[in-house]
Amino acid sequence: MPDNPLVNFLRSYGPSAEADSLCDEHVQAAVKRYGVRPVEIPAPRLDEIADALLGAEPTNVVLTGTAGDGKTYHIRKFWQDVLKGDPALWPGDGGVLEARLPDGRSLRIVKDLSEVGDSLKAGEIERVTRCLIGDDASTLYLLAANDGQLLKFWRDAMEGREPGRERDAFAKVHASLADMLHHDLSADRDGSLAIRLMNLSRSAATDTFDTVVDAILGHEQWADCGECPAASCVDGRCPILVNRELLAVKPDGAFGGNFRSRLKDAIRVAAANDQHVPIRQLLTLTVNIILGDKASVNGPPLLTCVKARARARERAYRHTNPFQNVLGFNLRPSYRERYAVFSILDVFGIGHETNNAIDGLLVDGKPAAVRDGVFDRDLEHGESLFSRSRDLYLRGASGLDPVEFGRMVQAQRRRLFFTLPGTHGGDPLSPWRLTVFHHAGRYLDFCDALAKGGPEDDVAMRQIVKGLNRTLTGMMADDTDQLWLAMSVGKGDGSSGRLATVPPVPRRGMGPFRVAVRFSENTRRPSLRVEPARGGGEGGASLDLTPLLFEYLMRVAEGSLPSSFSRQCQREIRHFAMNAADAVARFYQPDDEPVTEVAILSVGGDGRIGSRQIEVGV
């Protein structure tokens, strides 16, 4: 029985020491070794690079992003595929590759600025600076570096100089880079630098995810598996193929095939919380889902064809469970920790978070309609793994190890998270109830509606305003139509207060200010704003609505106080409210004329906030 070389090839993308260090180079070697066509890794920003360097207004390109985002890969693609450069010259002398652009300008390609030797780096940074500030238009740069390093290089250059023109130039570049990185901008705000900054960590997370998964699942050499008996056998099927299919199934709207879309959503939620998964880690993740194997101590964590057949014979699917693999549970804890993707997914608490409805479904099988969908499918990782223990538990049998049973329940909850159908609103059987982000599904809907330019989700907006009012006043208020920018007098450690020096801001209606929400293209997140009703946009204050903050506001609006992350959210909300109150006050008192009244807030019997004015005199 011949093994499929694709399996061994894919293992080289999985969690392994070599794969961690040098992805691009490592894969080239694996391609030669296994004679398999490489997985087509996306270079989603290649066109943009080509456009910036070769388009109507050529400008310098600076690529940044975390390790594993494909900076080197993008640059090599541009050099080989767009410029048709000689692969033998790659990557150039001392880390710099010199090329000529069609318009006659020279192009300096630096695939990683931190790899340029110390003796040359200072000179190179000076040269880049000249090009950026427009002192040298004959040369363009295509340059990559991690964001932190990029800033550090220019900061060091700046601090190493005496005050003067050169120092000013470095300072200008440093300040602009910091501003662009901080605000996720691709161009300098005042346009005085010739630069296009591309942060590969800010590429749309979901597109990349699909491309990577498709590239792996759709590889033509999967066809080789057709000859393998383990592929066709109904009982005891190859776990590699079982896992691949689970990941491949498209959402059917009813049940079962939500693995891929749910994972994609989770990665999207993480990205919106500023937890970005680089491409290299997406590859690792996908391979680990398909090939992951919970081996005995020190065994390899990934399947080979031989091992897969053995697992299939023994029906040992608990070791190859993709719903465990996706969270890296096939790896030793110390090894698992090294992978950002697993720590990012860990934050969701999948397996630990639950509620009565979901545990009722798992143990008692109620409600039946949902149970049938969940239990009848994917028997390998569902019923056949769990039913015996569950029956023992229901009978109160003494032979059941409670710790082991607890672990099984966790594994089943993980499976449920990736299989339950998506629901809207506050359904207790929403898969997101299995995470700390109970409202993540709603959050994504909220974002999608905004991104499409549709009307804002009125229900969500009401909840948001309610959550804000409760946070700011510290009272169980039910106001959903206007925002009270309340403060306290004594400085009680960022606490809430019952004093308002500006009138409440309505969500809609006639006032000079309103509470609005907009989708920010830069951050790819909704941003809550208190802004002038006329003119919009400029002026006012904004609050970045991350999934974390959204979750906090929803829970507060529902009457609970999420303790673990509430402090940070309260602080962010308070900062926002202070800035908003200041903007509103400046509108009402444009000439620094003082306010004449302050309001003391209280909640009436109807749950609405009432205010009692106190005249403060002039």
Place this chain on the structure above:
Amino acid sequence: MTILTAGSAALWSAKGALRVPEAQKLHSVSLWCDFGVFGLSIYDDQAPWFTLIEVIQIATHRNSTGKPIFPGLGREPTTGEPEHEILSYDIPLNTTLRHLLFRDKEISRLASRPSSDHDALWDQWQEHGRREFGHLRFDYLKGRFQCDFRQMAEAVELLRSAEIEQFGDKRYTSRHLVPIGPSMLFPDVKQEGVNDFKLDRRFFQRTGELIFLMLNRSRKREELEALVRRRLLVSDSPLDRLAKRFRPEWDEDKVTSANIGYLPIKWMEVYDRLAEDWIAILGLGSLPLEDCLDALMRITGLHEVVYIVERSVDEAGRPGVPPFFLDLAGVVRSNPVFATATESYKTHRSLPIRAVEAFVARFAESDEWTSIGMGLSGAEAAKNILKRRFLWVSGSTSNPGRLEEPAVQLEGMVEAAKARNHDIGSAFTAHARRIGLLAAQRRTGTWYSPTDAFLEALVLANVREAMEFGAFLKLLRKRYHIVVGPEEARAADGSLPAPLAALKRNEQRLEERLRVLGFIDRKSDDCAFVLNPFHRR
């Protein structure tokens, strides 16, 4: 025997210090050591809020009398040489408001009654006032609040919520409000008669005056003056105007603080840094003034503490300023940084004594001292010199025949300086604690472990545009000798005071704590920014 007066000009002075002005009030000083080195005076029982209030009192007086707030160093009229400032200031008594806020108990009691008959409430309250505090008049208040008794009660409650340092059983004339505006200021006084108040310096012992002098001698004083006027001295805060509503039409009189305290050194970098931080914090237009003041109080206390360390190092002639190692975990167990932060505090705590020793040792080498003869006349001369130069009279000198050797007398003086109550070291500890820099726990010890409010003040004073976390750490070391992580530890000391991993973890904890406070934007593994949400571009 020459008759010696304790003329201020004869006092022994610190290296490069300004002459003590002739008019300096010294009647309560019996030992001129700490004061000569650090100034008159930094006082442990003057809480940092009280220090800030004192600064604002001076500024308020100068503003209301049409003087420049920060006129700069004084000049000797004939030679034009710089000399110590000679300033005095008045503080209005603000008697009625102080009474209503801190002594009256009737307003709240009456206002909580279900009665809706406001006239009756006013009558009862005024009747009570006449009975208990016959010298005070409240009748004008009824008109000010349109006969609405509850509105007045609410206003009183609101103002009371702005009280600071609300602990201990202080006399009502030592209770104070956040100094949001001129109407919310009160002098700290002793009541000696119905309408007789005396500035007794029970809590306000000129620490704020020294801070005022530092600001006055900074090179940023003009820039600061404009901001202080715009934000601290105009009465546009609603609370301050509410306070003003209680002021009677008649003059409530004032007390005068004559002869501002003594600050020895003409210029130190710390004066500029102090002024820079005041400018940064007062410049945060969208930050409510209450919050500005809280940050200002902490940052001012920090500069005071840094001043004590820098001044000590300078006077004692030590090579460098030992850093402030901050422990961010706030726990003792398996935390090597705890030990470092404890050591760091102990080092600082011992510095003022070293400085005083050096201050006296320098005198001991002077011709004036070394030329004193031996025997009875030498001992007598030593006694007189110490009285003249250090205001020091040993307790055991009643019998001139039993006077000690000069060297023993000198040593006795140093010992007395070390044993003094309310010495500079106590102020260092007390103030470092009150601003949230220093933690002290029974059985655990005392070590640098900042509170959230302290960290917040650091961010507000130092961050404008988003700043890389590493740059922020560097700035903390450069401006305050504060060290958190390994890189700055190495830069400060050349070596690591704790294991690298522990320092790294300490640094991560700082980031984590700042993140929870809403001041961090982490972009990637490699890059995090510290944000000041109140900075306007």
